[in-house]
Amino acid sequence: MAGASALLLAATGGAAYAQVTGSSVTQAQLASQTRTATPIKHVVVIFDENISFDHYFGTYPHATNENGTPFRAKWDTPRVNGLSSSLLNHNPNLYNPKRLSPSQAMTCDQNHNYKNEQQAYNGGKADQFVQHTETDKCTGQPILFGEPGLVMDYYDGNTVTGLWNYAQNYAMSDNSFNSVYGPSSPGAVNLISGQTHGIYAVDSVTGAKVSDAYTVQSPDANGVGTMTNDPDPAFDNCSDSNHTSKNALGVMTGPNVGDLLNKKKVSWGWFQGGFRPTGTANGYSVCGATHTNVGGNSVVDYSAHHEPFQYYQSTSNPQHLPPSSVAAIGSTDQANHQYDLSDFDQAVASRHLPAVSFLKAGEYQDGHAGYSDPLDEQAFVVREINQLQKSPDWKSTAVVVAYDDSDGWYDHVTPPLVNGSKDPNLDQAACQGKPVGNDQQDRCGYGPRTPLLVISPYSRTNAVDHRLTDQTSILKFVEDNWNVGRVGGGSYDAKATSLAANWGGMFNFYQWPNTRPLILDPKTGAVVRH
Template identity: 30%
Template sequence: MNKKLICATLTAIAAAIGLYACGGNDISGKPDITAVKTVVVIYAENRSFDNLYGNFPGANGLQNVSATSAQQLDRDGSVLATLPQIWNGLTQTGVTPVITQAMTANLPNAAFAIDDPNGFNAPASATTRDLYHRFYENQMQIDGGKNDKFAAWADSGGLVMGHYTMNADKLPLWKIAQQYTLADNFFMGSFGGSFLNHQWLVCACTPTYPNADKSPAAGSISSVNTDGVSLKLATNSPASSLSGPPKFVNSGNLTPDFYAVNTMQPPYQPSGNKPASGGDANLADPGAATTLPPQTQQNIGDLLNTAGVSWAWYGGAWGAAQQAAQTGTSGVIYGANLSAPNFQPHHQPFNFFANLAPGSANRAKHLLDGGLAGSEFIKAIDAGTLPQVSFYKPQGNLNEHAGYTDVTSGDQHIADLIAHLQKSPQWNNMVVVITYDENGGFWDHVAPPKGDRWGPGTRIPALIVSPLAKKGYIDHTQYDTTSILRFITHRFALPALPGLTARDNALVANGGKAMGDLTNALDIAH
């Protein structure tokens, strides 16, 4: 009996008892994945799981951390007597409270609460200093899965061990996590920072810079040890992390074989690099060391286009940044990056791809203005006109990135978006994934599974919010950023991107298992 005949038979039987089969529901009455009509991905910034959700009831959090498992080692492998001072202070002038470097001396070698009233008492609404979140440094901090050298290879000293004592009253998304599904075994797709993890979000690939050794970027080729994962130390690097941040021969943006792993700028405006003098105003200066050549790898947009599935990337403040670039407003886009919304060009991953270049129909259709404070994105939500797949990137001052914004404002912004989405005409068939691009340098106690050369990296929070999501559920399934791509390709029957297959093969070869595709978070037929 063939599959169609089986389905027809089951449907007839199910109809007789008031249930459905094969056509969107199974005989249990649960819908299948085709019930999902709209996928929304909201991509925030730079928080490890323990940093925000370490105290979440039922999750694999700080209650599972022993005194010894959180201990940090010095660069020589010895146990640190104390955490290093927080270099340049935890918070700075203009931020309340001001916490200077001297005030952070003699911190116990353990995880600590940044907002502890008996400690620093710095709330989540206060902006802390930034932390290293770079490709090689992240691997050196993870230290083969022991997570015991975060302080050793940080430029922020002991701040890496900081977290917040959150609850539903302090963190709006905490309340939403309680209502839907919180994934506590979700890892950043690649080691390092925002630039590379945004690329892994859209293509499961690492950008390339052909012939970089003969290019303006030649000086940004990293000096790496023979292990391929650690940087060569400079001769004047402090021997102990208690004496100061490490110094490297060259922690650059490129690998020795010319992959771009740390922050590069888009070849197209809006970019952090201005156009060449007398050149095309729509382009970034290719002579600038940090301008990445246009990329040609296959991305999720290509697959969706081929399948006729509608999609868009909504960049917060994208329209304002484009206008500033086109008018050449001095100090507004290049470097300052629109100081009010703090637009970040390297957070716009599709702007690196040749087939989405300025002037192309592909770009006009798919790279959309999210508006200031998400205003244009919200209009599409409220009108019920979101495409089948939407990515939303909050503008810089609403993305939760340490160093230039705080947790509270970004978290409230996303919670407000969820309130709009829940009222949307598309809500009943929607799945929303909220996650962070990377850990921002903050420690987490869970070892990432051993994958391929690029990742996965440190554990980060992820929420699956949907009428179809399991309610009040902690999902322990192994996921990473690429699980979002896996879900999209599963739902719309797309071929797998090469990076997804390579990642799973590497995970299995290292004794692990393939990444999940988020469907375990949904109460659907499998």
């Protein structure tokens, strides 16, 4: 009966608000005492860049093993909706998909604009990728690989070995989509608010409101419209070359999940590579840290438009101030929940892990083609998960690996239409089947299919979730787990399927938690210890 009682306690989220006192109390201990709807007390979202599902998992679980790290799947691995023999050999696009080897990890960046991605799917035929999203020639990096048909190509478990090993031992989805079409910033904003409508533009130097078609699509009479591009955020000193150019910056209105968590006093943080300033210029912080990717190319770590909380004044840290102490990480202080990645490492080591953490790699490790690659991305993902699995907090942690957009890479599954738009300049006919809520244009979704994995002691094992989810399914899980309410105002969180749904989903909260670590080699992705 003792074991059954413990399992029941875990399934109901544990004891309610146990009294904790004393100066030695850590964020992790406080988080563990907060009532949650599930046994998960810590969510860590690793939000990587620009990968379609077929680009990484199209042939899962079958790898050729002709080069790279060997991979052999478990005999009972479930099938995914991937690249069939017909799609591999008789694809309706101009080229058939081809396997990219580990030596071709550095590739050209594809076209992933809001309109172009819609055109690639061609009303459900998914046969216009070469014409609308392919970039097969690129310059600026000495070893970038490109050739005609590149947009169709994919990696297998000999290159993205770490992710395939996580899928083998935890849970993945083959039916998860971007909330809308388009590039990085809309994807990041959807992750934290589910709402790309509500942006206006300001002058990068004066801060005055301006009219800017790149920043704001379909503006209303007040100049507030929808984000479909990648403007830098207004509340960030490192934006737009430290506010020195004439590009407009974006201001998002309305609440985000950080605001909801703050109201409930739930600890949280966004941690990004290169966030810590390297100096100042003209009164602005400078984010000049660089690293070298596997191709030997130096890349600036910090990208302002990858930091969604900096678009919202309420959750911004314009000067990139550090936390007042390690113990303060996750709480509201001068850092205002926005941190450097090194602060996350300190939080894990000192048991000050916030309840909700979002991790964004420095650009060389974020997976974005053109300046990053699957091998550098793997090194980042594996390092972070390894340290979490070695932590005492692992027993109540869930890591979600997700992506901001597809980069325009081929994926054969046409996204389902859950929200329409009728912008004659951007939206294709396939987007006009349903009216947009509250007359908010340019939010056509769902967008392209992307990978989604959940790595946790409570993950289903070697499981594939076929339920329809999107980026805001992550948001909804956080909202429901800590009972913070919904964003509202047309947010996609209202219609999303939560990651927490049992019976065929990605979690099993009725199983005895599997806390045994799966330690991988960050360089190869191979299993080191299990």
